[in-house]
Structures are given as structure tokens and as C-alpha cells.
Amino acid sequence: MVERYNAKEAEPRWQAEWAARELFRTSNDDPRPRYYVLEMFPYPSGRIHMGHVRNYTMGDVVARYKRARGFNVLHPMGWDAFGMPAENAAIQNNVHPKTWTYANIDAMRAQLKVMGLSLDWSREVATCDPSYYRHQQRMFLDFLDAGLVTRKTAKVNWDPIDGTVLANEQVIDGRGWRSGAAVEQRELTQWFFKITDYAADLDARLDTLERWPDKVRLMQRNWIGRSEGLLIGFALDPSTSPSGEDRLDIYTTRPDTLFGARFLAVAPDHPLAKAASERDPALAGFISECRRLGTAQEAIDRADKLGFDTGIRATHPFDPAWRLPVYVANFVLLEYGTGAIFGCPAHDQRDLDFVNRYGLGATPVVCPADQDPDTFVVTDTAYDGDGRMINSRFLDGMSIGEAKEEVASRLEAEVRDGRPVASRKVNFRLRDWGISRQRYWGCPIPMIHCKRCGIVPVPREGLPVVLPDDVSFDQPGNPLDRHPIWRDVSCPSCGGPGRRETDTMDTFVDSSWYFARFTDPHLAEVPTDRAVADSWLGVDQYIGGIEHAILHLLYSRFFMRAMRRVGWVGRDEPFDGLFTQGMVVHETYRDASGAWVQPADVRLEGMSGGRRAFHVKTSEPIEIGPIEKMSKSKKNTVDPDDIIASYGADTARWFMLSDSPPERDVIWTEEGVQGAWRFVQRIWRLVGDAAELPSGAGGDPVAPLRRTAHKTVAAVQDDIEGLRFNRAVARIHELANAIAAELQGGGDPAAIREAVRLTVQLIAPMMPHLAEECWRALGASGEGGTQLVAEAPWPEVDVTLLVEDVITLPVQVNGRKRADITVPRDADALAIEAAVLSLEAVRRAMEGRPPRKVIVVPHRIVNVVA
RNA sequence: GCGGGCGUGGCGGAACCGGUAGACGCGCUGGAUUUAGGUUCCAGUGACGCAAGUCGUGGGGGUUCGAGUCCCUCCGCCCGCACCA
Numbered sequence: 001m002v003e004r005y006n007a008k009e010a011e012p013r014w015q016a017e018w019a020a021r022e023l024f025r026t027s028n029d030d031p032r033p034r035y036y037v038l039e040m041f042p043y044p045s046g047r048i049h050m051g052h053v054r055n056y057t058m059g060d061v062v063a064r065y066k067r068a069r070g071f072n073v074l075h076p077m078g079w080d081a082f083g084m085p086a087e088n089a090a091i092q093n094n095v096h097p098k099t100w101t102y103a104n105i106d107a108m109r110a111q112l113k114v115m116g117l118s119l120d121w122s123r124e125v126a127t128c129d130p131s132y133y134r135h136q137q138r139m140f141l142d143f144l145d146a147g148l149v150t151r152k153t154a155k156v157n158w159d160p161i162d163g164t165v166l167a168n169e170q171v172i173d174g175r176g177w178r179s180g181a182a183v184e185q186r187e188l189t190q191w192f193f194k195i196t197d198y199a200a201d202l203d204a205r206l207d208t209l210e211r212w213p214d215k216v217r218l219m220q221r222n223w224i225g226r227s228e229g230l231l232i233g234f235a236l237d238p239s240t241s242p243s244g245e246d247r248l249d250i251y252t253t254r255p256d257t258l259f260g261a262r263f264l265a266v267a268p269d270h271p272l273a274k275a276a277s278e279r280d281p282a283l284a285g286f287i288s289e290c291r292r293l294g295t296a297q298e299a300i301d302r303a304d305k306l307g308f309d310t311g312i313r314a315t316h317p318f319d320p321a322w323r324l325p326v327y328v329a330n331f332v333l334l335e336y337g338t339g340a341i342f343g344c345p346a347h348d349q350r351d352l353d354f355v356n357r358y359g360l361g362a363t364p365v366v367c368p369a370d371q372d373p374d375t376f377v378v379t380d381t382a383y384d385g386d387g388r389m390i391n392s393r394f395l396d397g398m399s400i401g402e403a404k405e406e407v408a409s410r411l412e413a414e415v416r417d418g419r420p421v422a423s424r425k426v427n428f429r430l431r432d433w434g435i436s437r438q439r440y441w442g443c444p445i446p447m448i449h450c451k452r453c454g455i456v457p458v459p460r461e462g463l464p465v466v467l468p469d470d471v472s473f474d475q476p477g478n479p480l481d482r483h484p485i486w487r488d489v490s491c492p493s494c495g496g497p498g499r500r501e502t503d504t505m506d507t508f509v510d511s512s513w514y515f516a517r518f519t520d521p522h523l524a525e526v527p528t529d530r531a532v533a534d535s536w537l538g539v540d541q542y543i544g545g546i547e548h549a550i551l552h553l554l555y556s557r558f559f560m561r562a563m564r565r566v567g568w569v570g571r572d573e574p575f576d577g578l579f580t581q582g583m584v585v586h587e588t589y590r591d592a593s594g595a596w597v598q599p600a601d602v603r604l605e606g607m608s609g610g611r612r613a614f615h616v617k618t619s620e621p622i623e624i625g626p627i628e629k630m631s632k633s634k635k636n637t638v639d640p641d642d643i644i645a646s647y648g649a650d651t652a653r654w655f656m657l658s659d660s661p662p663e664r665d666v667i668w669t670e671e672g673v674q675g676a677w678r679f680v681q682r683i684w685r686l687v688g689d690a691a692e693l694p695s696g697a698g699g700d701p702v703a704p705l706r707r708t709a710h711k712t713v714a715a716v717q718d719d720i721e722g723l724r725f726n727r728a729v730a731r732i733h734e735l736a737n738a739i740a741a742e743l744q745g746g747g748d749p750a751a752i753r754e755a756v757r758l759t760v761q762l763i764a765p766m767m768p769h770l771a772e773e774c775w776r777a778l779g780a781s782g783e784g785g786t787q788l789v790a791e792a793p794w795p796e797v798d799v800t801l802l803v804e805d806v807i808t809l810p811v812q813v814n815g816r817k818r819a820d821i822t823v824p825r826d827a828d829a830l831a832i833e834a835a836v837l838s839l840e841a842v843r844r845a846m847e848g849r850p851p852r853k854v855i856v857v858p859h860r861i862v863n864v865v866a
Numbered sequence: 867g868c869g870g871g872c873g874u875g876g877c878g879g880a881a882c883c884g885g886u887a888g889a890c891g892c893g894c895u896g897g898a899u900u901u902a903g904g905u906u907c908c909a910g911u912g913a914c915g916c917a918a919g920u921c922g923u924g925g926g927g928g929u930u931c932g933a934g935u936c937c938c939u940c941c942g943c944c945c946g947c948a949c950c951a
Contacts, residue, residue, distance in 0.1 A: 215870070215871075215945085218870065219946060219947080223946095250951085251950095253951065305949080332949085332951080333951090335950085336951075337951065343951085344951090427950080546945090546946095550947095659891070659892085660878060660879070664879095666878085667878070669877095669892080671893070672891080674892090674904095678905085679891090681905085685906090718882095726880090726890085730879090730889065730890035733889095733890050733891070737890090740907095744907090809886090812886080814931075814932085815930095816932095820886080855885095857885060860885055862885095863885080863931055864931090865931045865932090
């Protein structure tokens, strides 16, 4: 009897062996074809969680598989190490952010090593290290020179609790993504990366990212928000405008509805609104009302459509006698288009809500096919569907598309005061990326403010601008502002007194290029070696959470383009293949007082419908709640360390791959883990039994088990390539079942030994420690026992075994299965037809009727139609 | 509101192009072995039926020799965006 597989003893031993052999160290000089697999690097929060385990296991399977397939694989790991939690820890626990961060990195690195991941640790980087961020500062200056950096005053999302600016992406339902505080709007001067320069390209190139999930491409497309429209210059009556202004540019995507216009409206911050408010105190009051309302994003979301008539009058571009009022309206955004619109209430819900409040009326100009143009009216619900133009003079009868084209070409051709009245314009929702953060624990922005010279870059030889260590967090705000020694420097240009920029960069900058740095992470003078970077990029397979579908991935795509512009890389797209994995979820538990209880403290009894839960210590009944993402706040977490300590890393890895498709959420259950653990032991038993078989015995080249084993290798190969790990797992189970049956039934010993050996190779990417142990037990490690399974090439599939000589076809009568028939693989349709019709079961089902038709789908199915 | 996705046993899920629905795992039932128990092995496990068989992939309709898969329609759930003109 074979002993149990002892993961606790074996796993560290094999990890040490891999490390000693430097198996996962990647050379940039290796001539083999390259494969770059990368998982999104973690924030060093303190401990790894099950989401990390799932993410890194998937990446590791790919890395180990591709290595076996003969690729020179790059599989690095690092730390997204700047950010607010470190400062929060500093404030709460009086520990320096640097100390806290590096302690966490050490703890998490140790945890990852225990998982047995095939990472090249020699390439590890931490973004908070000056050896990393000096290059980021260098690239900031490069981008500045290339015109990709601007400084502008902008309305920003201000988080009053964290005391910092947030990107639009960091505002969720009007609240700060970390603090949960209601976000306010503030005007601040900020540094921006001009991502909008690439808006069109970032949009267009989404089509070429074929190995990205459609969902992510769509989310990016919506975020970039490309729209085609018309910029129309409405003539203003100068006698009504504040300073004789005679033109107002508006942006519209619906120029076809121009004859349904009822009003124009500008944003409260629009220059025309400001000018008009100076002569009209009531209007000024309305505008400040809008601002007050506008401080909290939440209020904006709920606000009614409010407006104020400026008294300014505009003229319709197609009718000099048609005058339109100009309003200031709270729902018009200054940042989008021109900050001014024309309102067509019949075909835009916001405009309709607006006119219904102010009694301006609505004329429908698009009539749906099922409505009579003479009676079609719009009252409460705007019509934005398809139809024919009505009430629109020369546009009547046209389709929407034709009308858009007609309006555009007429107004383009018409010149007023030496300018065309209108021009076609592609607009984007995407805004420039504000990267300034009023925070200490981030990459310093390498600029110096000088009273005489303005804002001056730190000379490149003066980099890095290193964060000072001696800071305190006893007051709110940015400690860098209160650090005179660091802050006050002489101007690099005139030598006079200067002041460092004390804002630091958004941490999304740090993670926008780490994948490029990994290609040659220890270069001291430059961020990348262009040739080396180009030899690895784009990342062949990037794996991470869907939560980064927009921000991180879009910023990285921008950053690659910017890096290319200044010469650090030679391509635009960072990630050729992207996979977004699902979350790890778990039941939630609460006690009678409503307090969350962690799974480790819960004892479960009963099954499916009648399950009940009790507290392990108090035996108090526990309420079983919904299955949710593992989170500290709901205490429904399972600690990877605990699982690895009880079952071993391989069991945890196997379970992570087995139950659910990788893109879907996986429910962590104790039963599931135990199932995985049992399978580990089962493999170990099969290997032990197979090793005891007499060697040299048997050898049937077409033994059924040989066929099964080789088919499984082919299928698993396919599944891993397609990241269908759950199916690969199921197939390995089937092979194990087949082997067990052959062992039981005294099957061909040579075939069994081969099948077991193949099984070990199939599990090697997933359960690498167990596989090594089995490999050695099977004596597969070659002369002198020197070769590890991690070094072995992927098994060659014997393709002749994949094709059977005889096949079994299901036989249907009228689409209902009645029998099976076994025929030679190359049997012709007529022969099969005759054989099928003579089957007893078929005759019975035909009830004496003659067959009308017999459909023979080669190698698939036979259907007799009665 | 706009955009997208998904509904298959008690549960997680398989089913590539329309071709044997329910692979594989979990759970459960019965039996065997061993044990203090976990373990291991064998058999069973969509529903109804003694059986032959009938029904069955959210509901209804359609296309087809044949539909979980394609089309129409309704219902339910989930995700993303949200005053973007």
C-alpha cells in the first residue's frame, strides 16, 4: 500500500529544487520563440487573497504549458506599490508608508512563493522604488517635450475625506471609490496627459484587439464615446447679446431635427452665460444656484432640468425670420462639445422635460413608420427612433440619414462673415487624464515652480526626484507641502528661489508601463531597451480582473503610444491577448445580532434546502446569507495560507481551475476543496499502482487506453490554449477514471504506464509539485534521475491513435434516438442506410411505414424520416 | 434611460459548425472493505412510469429530417455606462 502524498513535505522541497536550478529565470538572449504571460500585479495590501490565487494560478498554467511547448517564457511579478492605503496606515498606525509597504511586499512575496508559481523573481520591481519611478519621471519629461503633457485649470472631482482629486473613473455613483464620500466639484490647476490626442486611434484600434473579450472592447468604446456630428454656428441678434456677440457654436449629432428646434441652451459656465449674467442679477443668481447644486455629483444626478432665459435671441440657420431663445440650462455640460446645444424637444427626452417645464412646446420632425404624420404628436416621451422627416420643409420625406447629410452639406457650403455656418465634427467623451494627486505616497512630478521663469522641468540628470523619508501625517493634506527642505529648491533655469511641484502622480501612471519595464527591469539609465522591449511586447496573454476593463487598460494603451512617440517602444498596443477572470465568491454568515461571522467560525449541518449553520464556539444559530465576493467587510474570506497549510498549494490551485469557467465567478466551498484534495491523493495512488506494474510487460500499440490517453492530451492541449481550464480538468478526471478501470481489470501494463505518465505531464502545469513527485516515482526523470517534469517537453500526441477504425453512430427515427450502429469509419452512406433500416429497433419505431428519407451525416448521426 | 450578457438536474457546470442533452465534479442513496471517524472500492442518481415508453435546456410561437444552439415574442436575473446633445 502506497503512503499518502504529503504536500506539506513535498511542496517546499520542489520549490527549492526549481529555485536551485533557476528554471524560471528568463534570458533575453535565448533564441527560442518568445511568449510573455503576465498577471495584473498586486497592490501590496498585506496578504494575498483568493482572487490572487485564482489569477496567478491561471497565469502559471499558461506559463508552464508554454515552457513545455518550447517557448522562452517571460513570467514576471512585481508590486503596484504606491497609493493611499499606505498613507492611511501611516495615519492610523503611525507607521511610515515605506515601512508598511515593504513589509507587506515581503509577506506577500513569501505567500506567492508558497504557491509554487513559476515566476522569474529576478525581474521583480516595485513601483515605489526610485529605481522604477525615476524612469517614470524621465518619461514625464519626454512626454512634456513631445507636447503630451499640459497644465490646465479644470473642474475636478474632489474627495473631501481623502483630501484629493479623483479621476472620473474613480467616482462611482457620485462617491469616492475608496472613501465613499460624496464627491464635490472644485476648480484646480492640474497636470494632464493628453490622452484625447489618441482618442480616435484608441477607438479605431479596438477592432484589431481580436484576443480581447468583446465586453471589454465595448466598455472601452463606450468610454471613449466617439460620435459624429455637426458644429453649427447660430447667428445671434447682437442687439440682444451682452457685448454684441453675433455667433454661438453648438454641437449636435442630430442636425436632421433642426426644424424641430425650440431653444438654444448653454452651460452655466459658458462664456456667454457669464457675460449675460453681468447685466442680469437674476441670471447670476441662477448660475450660482447651479454651481451650489453642482458641488455634489449626487445632486446633479437627481436634479430637474432647470433653465433661465438670457434674453439673447438667435436666428434659425435656414430661416432668417425664425428666432430662438437662448437659455442657460443646468443640464448642459461645458466640457462636452462646445458647451452649447440646440434643443429639439420632440426627439430628445432632456429637451422635452425642459420645454414641458417652461411651456415652449414641441414639434415632431421625425415620424415613425406606423404613425400618421398629420396626427403624430409628442407629449411626455421623446421619440428617438427611426422614421421619415416631417414638418421640415425641404427635408420632408427623407430618412434621418439623408436629412443629416442634406443639412450638413447645405450649411457647410453656406458662408457667413467669412466662415462656413457649419462643419462636420467627430467628438469624443474621453477627457484628458488628470494625473495630479495631492498625496505623499506617489511618484513626484519632476517640475519646479519659479516666480521668474514659470514652471521649469527638473533637468534629466537631476532625476530621480526622490520622496523625502522624514514626513509626518499628523495633519490633513499633503506632507510634501509642509517639508521646506525638500520643497524649496533653486530654479534650474535662473538659480533663483523655486518650489518643487508637491503633487504626485496618479498611481495608474505607475501601472501603465510596468509590463514594458519587466522586459529589462534593471536598466539604470533608461526605462527600456527598445530592441529588448520590442522582442517581448505586446504581452501575449494578460490576465486580470474585469474591474480594470476601462481605466488601467485604456491608460496602458495610451502610455504605449506615448512611449512609442518618444522612442521607448516600437508599437502601440501593449496587450495582444487579454483575459478577464471571474471573482472568488463565498456564502456570507451573520449571527443573531447581525454581525458578520467568518466561515472558519461556522459549522454547517444538513443539505441543500435544509442547511443550517451554527457558531463553532457558541453553537449559536447563524443565518446563511447570499453568496458574495470575498471581502473583509463581510468577513466571508478564506485565507490562502490556511488552505495551503491544510491541503497544500496544488489542491488550492486545482480547485481554482476546476469548478467554474475561468471568466465566471467561482464559489469557494469546503466540499470542492476536499474533492480537489481527494483527486491529488487519487493521482498519487494511480502512480504508485502503475509503478508496481512489471516493466517490459504488454505493449499493444493500439490498446484502448492508449487511444484515450492520446486523445486526452490533444484535448487538454486545446483547452489550455483556449484557457478553458475547467474542461481540461474534467478531461483529466476522465483519463484518471479510465486508468483506474484498466488497473482494476488487468489492462495492458505498458499502456497503463504510458497513460499514467501522460497524466502526470497533463497535471504538471496545474499541480506542479505533485507532478514532480509522481514523475520521480515513475522513474520518468531519465538517466540519473536528473530531469524534472518542469523541464520536460510537452508530450507528443500520436495522431494515428486519434482516429478509430470503427465508429458508433446514433440512429434516430424522426429525430428521436432509437438505436446505435457500429460501422467501419469509411463505410459509405448507402451501406449505412441499408444496415440502419434492418435494425430491429428502427423497424419497430417505423411501425411498418416506408422510410421517406434517410439522412446520413458522415461520422455523426443517421436520421430516418418515416 | 442607453449598451451588453445570461437563464440547462439538488448544486457548479459540459454539449466546437444545428446532429445521442446532462460529460466531469460536488452532493445524495444503497452495498463492500477498513477504521474511533475521515478514507478507499462497487452500483445508482433529470422527471413520471413496474415496464415498453412519455416528457424535459425560463414561457409561448416559428424555421428544420433534426433546435439548449438559429429567428420572433414575452418573463426573470446579472453587469457596464449614465444629463455626452
